[in-house]
Amino acid sequence: MSLSATSPQETIRAWIEFVLGIPVINAEQDDPTAPRRLKEAEVDTYAALEIASDDSTSSTNYEHTGADEINTVAEEEILGSVTPASEIEVASVFGFDLDTIARFETAGGNYERAVVSVDAVNKLLQFATDALDFDIALLDTVFAQDTVEYTDSLIRRGDMPIEFYGQNAWGYARALQLAIGGPSYLNTFSNLNIALAVRGEITDEPVLRSATRETGASMMLGFEWTDSAAGAIGAAAEVEIDATAMEESP
Numbered sequence: 001m002s003l004s005a006t007s008p009q010e011t012i013r014a015w016i017e018f019v020l021g022i023p024v025i026n027a028e029q030d031d032p033t034a035p036r037r038l039k040e041a042e043v044d045t046y047a048a049l050e051i052a053s054d055d056s057t058s059s060t061n062y063e064h065t066g067a068d069e070i071n072t073v074a075e076e077e078i079l080g081s082v083t084p085a086s087e088i089e090v091a092s093v094f095g096f097d098l099d100t101i102a103r104f105e106t107a108g109g110n111y112e113r114a115v116v117s118v119d120a121v122n123k124l125l126q127f128a129t130d131a132l133d134f135d136i137a138l139l140d141t142v143f144a145q146d147t148v149e150y151t152d153s154l155i156r157r158g159d160m161p162i163e164f165y166g167q168n169a170w171g172y173a174r175a176l177q178l179a180i181g182g183p184s185y186l187n188t189f190s191n192l193n194i195a196l197a198v199r200g201e202i203t204d205e206p207v208l209r210s211a212t213r214e215t216g217a218s219m220m221l222g223f224e225w226t227d228s229a230a231g232a233i234g235a236a237a238e239v240e241i242d243a244t245a246m247e248e249s250p
Contacts, residue, residue: 008194008225009051012160015188019179020172022046027163027208045166050208051223052158070095071143074104074136075123081108084130088142093118095144096125103143106136112145157224159199161207169216173202177219197222 009026017024023043027050075089096102100115102125111134117126125142164172179185180196189195199220207218 008156008192008223011188011192011194012051012196012223013049015184016047016049016162016176019184020047020175022172024049026050027161045164045168045172047162047164047172048208049160049162051160069143069145070147071141072096074138074140074142077138078132078136080132080134080136084133086129086131087119087124087126088132088136089122089124090142091123093120093123093125095147100147101145102127103145104134104136105141105143106134107140108135154227155224156227157222160196160221160223161218162221163206163208163215163218165214165216167216170202173217173219177202180221192225194225195223 013024013026023046025046025048027048072090072092072094075091078085078088090096096115096118098115098117101112102115104111104113113127113131115125116128118124119126162173162176164170177198180198185196199222202217202219204215204217206215207220
């Protein structure tokens with residue numbers, strides 16, 4: 001199975017729809033006409049789910065994931081010994097910021113210059129006027145000295161109630177219960193850092209907060225995934241390291 005989903009919520013919904021072969025809608029979506037449209041399309045069996053994050057989230061800020069230096073390469077040649085320059089295009093400006101010390105490793109030696117601004121759109125490192133008074137060849141390495149890479153991580157976990165409507169609702173609920181942990185589940189989620197777990201037994205009681213339809217069967221699942229955003233800490237930054245340990249998965 002190949003999913004093109006762009007969020008954990010959509011990945012979970014699409015996987016359930018795939019393994020059961022019935023439409024699955026998000027109960028919290030801003031579309032109260034969804035059940036009616038399914039009925040108009042002569043769809044008599046479907047499921048609705050809701051992802052409700054609880055308060056048991058935790059984060060670890062500035063978790064070091066890289067070396068003490070981040071580097072890129074020059075994307076243009078600079079003949080600074082003849083005509084000094086004030087900026088240079090590089091492959092990536094990630095890790096470079098105001099006051100970052102850029103170290104150029106060139107055939108003529110190593111040079112250090114302070115970055116005065118960064119043009120992220122055009123991938124330009126900008127320096128004081130005529131600061132680049134040495135030769136830089138294409139693909140020469142440029143280091144962002146004393147810069148560390150980090151990952152800002154947030155664990156999201158909570159309950160995912162799901163209800164089944166129409167014919168053989170209990171059968172579909174049972175099939176989903178058995179599918180969690182099976183080959184399709186592992187194939188879909190093993191590399192996505194998403195986990196599902198069955199919480200409780202199948203019931204005929206409503207589990208969605210805004211249930212307005214007659215439930216055939218329902219069940220409660222638990223979910224967990226980690227949202228991460230990569231970034232960089234500049235040399236001049238003052239950072240408090242949060243070493244909070246992640247909570248145990250439910």
